[in-house]
Amino acid sequence: MGKVHSAYYQNHPTFKIIWPWIVCLSAGLFFFYDFMLMNMFNSINSDISKAFSLNATQVSWLSSLYPIATVVFLMVSGLLLDRFSTRRIILTAMFICLISTSGFAVSQNIIQAGFFRLAAGSTAAFCFLSCVMLASRWFEKNHLALVTGLIVTMAMTGGSLSQAPLKTLVTIYGWQNALFALSLFGLILWIIMFFLIHDTPSQKVWHHPRTKPFMSIRASLAQTIKNPQNWILGAYTSLMNLVICVFGGVWGQAFISSVFQINDLVASEITMMIFLGTTIGSPLAGWISDKMGKRKKPMILGALFSLLLSLMLLTFSTPSIITLKSVFFLLGLSTSTQVISYPVIFESNPKNLTGAAESFSGTIIMSGVALFPLFYGTLLDWQGGLMYTADDHWFAYQVLPLSLVLSLLLSLFVKETYCKANHF
Numbered sequence: 001m002g003k004v005h006s007a008y009y010q011n012h013p014t015f016k017i018i019w020p021w022i023v024c025l026s027a028g029l030f031f032f033y034d035f036m037l038m039n040m041f042n043s044i045n046s047d048i049s050k051a052f053s054l055n056a057t058q059v060s061w062l063s064s065l066y067p068i069a070t071v072v073f074l075m076v077s078g079l080l081l082d083r084f085s086t087r088r089i090i091l092t093a094m095f096i097c098l099i100s101t102s103g104f105a106v107s108q109n110i111i112q113a114g115f116f117r118l119a120a121g122s123t124a125a126f127c128f129l130s131c132v133m134l135a136s137r138w139f140e141k142n143h144l145a146l147v148t149g150l151i152v153t154m155a156m157t158g159g160s161l162s163q164a165p166l167k168t169l170v171t172i173y174g175w176q177n178a179l180f181a182l183s184l185f186g187l188i189l190w191i192i193m194f195f196l197i198h199d200t201p202s203q204k205v206w207h208h209p210r211t212k213p214f215m216s217i218r219a220s221l222a223q224t225i226k227n228p229q230n231w232i233l234g235a236y237t238s239l240m241n242l243v244i245c246v247f248g249g250v251w252g253q254a255f256i257s258s259v260f261q262i263n264d265l266v267a268s269e270i271t272m273m274i275f276l277g278t279t280i281g282s283p284l285a286g287w288i289s290d291k292m293g294k295r296k297k298p299m300i301l302g303a304l305f306s307l308l309l310s311l312m313l314l315t316f317s318t319p320s321i322i323t324l325k326s327v328f329f330l331l332g333l334s335t336s337t338q339v340i341s342y343p344v345i346f347e348s349n350p351k352n353l354t355g356a357a358e359s360f361s362g363t364i365i366m367s368g369v370a371l372f373p374l375f376y377g378t379l380l381d382w383q384g385g386l387m388y389t390a391d392d393h394w395f396a397y398q399v400l401p402l403s404l405v406l407s408l409l410l411s412l413f414v415k416e417t418y419c420k421a422n423h424f
Contacts, residue, residue, distance in 0.1 A: 019201075020138035024147060026196035027086075027134050028154040029189045030094050031127040035155035036162045036182065037101060037120055038066050038369075039249040042271055043167040046264075047175040052110045056388065060377030063250050065114055067370035069121030071363050077125040078359025079220065081133050082352065087197045090130050093123040094193060098186030105179035125366075128155070129358050132342055136354060137200050141421050142290055144343040149286025152339045156279040156332070159248055163272035167253075167265060220356040229348045230357055232413050233341040234364030239407035240303065240338040241365060242372050242400055243310075243331050248274040250373040251380075255397065256324065259390045266321060273325045277332020285337045289419070295344045296416045302337025303408040309334060310401040314394075347417040375399060 041048070041063040049059050080089060100120035107113035128151070135147045169178040224230060247255060252271035256262055262270070289298050309331050316323070342358065349357035379396035380388050 022196055023138055023198055024131060024135050024151065025154065026193050027090055027131045028151040029193055030090050030097075031131055031151060032154040032158040033094070033186050033189055034097060034120075034124045034127045034158070036158040036166075037097065038124060039159045039162045039244070039275075040166060040182075041250045042163060042248065042253050043170055043268060044175045044178075045250065045254065047170060048113075051175075052113065054110070056377040056380045057374070058110075060250060060374040062110065062114060062117060064370045064374045065117040066121035066124065067245070067366045069118040070124040070366045071370055073122045073125035074129075074359045074363040074366060075221070075356075076359075077129055078355035078357070078362075080355075081126070081130060081359075082220070082355035085199055086130050086133050087199050089126055090197060091190065091194060093126040093130075094186070094190050096120075097123040098183050098190065101179055101186060102183040105176045105183070125359070125362070128152075128342075129355065129362060132346065132358055133355060134197075134199075136346060141343075141347070142419055144346065145286035145289045145295075145340055145419070146283060147286070148342050149283035149336075149339050152282035152336070153279045156275045156282060159244065160272050160275035160279065163248070163253075163275065164265065164268040167268040171265075220353055221360075224349070224353055224356045224360045227349060227357070229415055230345060230361045231364065232410055233345050233348075234361035235368075236299065236303075236407050236410040236414065237338040237341045237361070238365045238368030239403040239410070240306065240335045241369055242403045243306070243335050244274060244278065245369040246372050246376050246400070247271060247328075248332075249369075251376050251393075251396075252328075254388070255393045258388060258393050260316075260319065260324065262321070262324075270321070270324050270328055273329040274332040277329040277334075278336045279332075281333035281336030282339045284333075285339055286343075289340045289343075293419050294416060295340050295347075295419065296411070296414045299337050299340050299414055300408070300411045302334050302340075303404060303411050305334040306331060307401060307404040307408055310404055314397075314401070341414075343419075344414065344417055347419070347421045348415065351421070372399065372403075 041059070045059060048054065048062065052058075052062075054062065077089075097120050100116045100123070103116035104113055104120070107116060131151045132148060135144060135151070139147050166178060169181065173181075246252070248271055252274070253264060253267040256267040256270050257264055285298055285302065289295055292298070309327060313327055319327075341361070345357050345361050346354055376396045376399060379399070380392050
């Protein structure tokens, strides 16, 4: 079967142009699905709290188990993807993910729910990194930021669906039935991915090519850790991610409802605008970076505009729904420059360390995704006890502009690669 596909690929120029997009965007379905699960707590927050009698800190802990598991498995994922078939890893991880979704739905207590949340989170360590690995094999390097941006767009589309659409589904059918529906949807995606994902454009499309001896795990980690750009880019992206992981993933709906006295469904529509902004902004940021032939300048501008928007939100007292939707959309748009950091990591490390470098920076990124919502929930409990007022949310909100100040400072230390890989 692989030889048939390879022959067709080599003999049809039109197919040769289309096929890389089919492969990489099919792999992006995994990221799309995983991002739905990561950010679904915005829609089931109150239901989970009632079902298991949890306070804000406990809800944040349960939600954060997903990115915590991702952090734990990220370095493992990079080492595995440098050595084994990307296709097989994606299909295995996706299958675990959809089984874990059903398991979470039938959980009878917080321990069971936490286990399945951890299991699903462990698969997220493979989703984006595997997509970047495939993109680096199937596309020219001057298109890498655009492809990466489009894959992130797929994830943000999943994040958008986990807001108002999922909230509507939960309201009508209950949170458990809604998660069963997500599991069935995941199975359909798995079948599509099974037939369309291939490892490389070479003849043996079903297997990862071994072009050179593997570097030892210790040497891979040592060389990756010694590169300061991996630390800087990971921290920059983590801090820029705070808007999505805190306000898009867990606390945005509660913040908007409490601070601006807006009902939950409309609040979920507002938080969905973050994902819509990132959906548009990610490929746009990648395309602009590729066209400019620069990486650093767009990253600086994205951090700067995000900071200004976060400060603008502090000045609002009784904004209109349209105003709030516009600001959250623009926040998603401006913070999407974080996607540029992924091709910069690829361009700043040896080719045989692509997986290790991306996973190391990803560990830093996902550590922030795990800790920020928990930190926000802890600030709420510390400030307000069990009842959270608008003042409590404003107090916790201050972590957002602070993180964007730090991301702006970090962007100044990013080394410009001019969209060229320094594979030494």
